[in-house]
Amino acid sequence: MSVQLTPLEHMQRAARVKVMIFDVDGILTDGSLTYGPEGEVTKTFNVLDGLGIQLLNKTGVQTAIISARKSPIVVKRAGDLGISHVYQGIHDKRIGFGELLAATGFTAEDCGYIGDDVIDLPLFTRVGFAITVPSGHPEVQYRAHYVTKNPGGRGAVREVCDMIMRAQGTYEQALAPYFA
Numbered sequence: 001m002s003v004q005l006t007p008l009e010h011m012q013r014a015a016r017v018k019v020m021i022f023d024v025d026g027i028l029t030d031g032s033l034t035y036g037p038e039g040e041v042t043k044t045f046n047v048l049d050g051l052g053i054q055l056l057n058k059t060g061v062q063t064a065i066i067s068a069r070k071s072p073i074v075v076k077r078a079g080d081l082g083i084s085h086v087y088q089g090i091h092d093k094r095i096g097f098g099e100l101l102a103a104t105g106f107t108a109e110d111c112g113y114i115g116d117d118v119i120d121l122p123l124f125t126r127v128g129f130a131i132t133v134p135s136g137h138p139e140v141q142y143r144a145h146y147v148t149k150n151p152g153g154r155g156a157v158r159e160v161c162d163m164i165m166r167a168q169g170t171y172e173q174a175l176a177p178y179f180a
Helices: 007-015 047-058 072-081 093-104 118-124 138-143 156-167 171-179
Strands: 019-022 062-067 085-088 111-114 129-132
Touching (some): 019 093, 019 156, 047 062, 047 072, 062 072, 062 093, 085 093, 093 118, 111 118, 118 138, 129 138, 156 171
């Protein structure tokens, strides 16, 4: 069931996104987990990705996180970026997705989702725009509508945010304050 879309079809799907959902490990981060001496886990986030999410929020597209792992670091990062919907510790991501749809009133087709492993496949078959990264599992890449050029934790999220804003005609407006 390989999804082979043209660049125009990518943009058409991006234009319909009202809620962009992010996985964390491998997407907002490079997938590495660093354990400290007390067993604490640290994650490294990319500032370019972060600004992309903030800009996307300002255009009216809502943002969300659905992650199987649970981490206070993710709550902090989501707060810093204005991500209003955070679902963690959910191994069956359909549960968090259902809660998100109920909270927002949007349909599955209104959503974009970026993930990188087989745990993400149930959402790939539901959302209007399914995205993965170059290091995504082959089964995920096979089913994605779009594979980013940039790796997870290294600009993939910004690439997607910029694509959505361009497709929705809000990119120039989002960047305008930086040209003033």
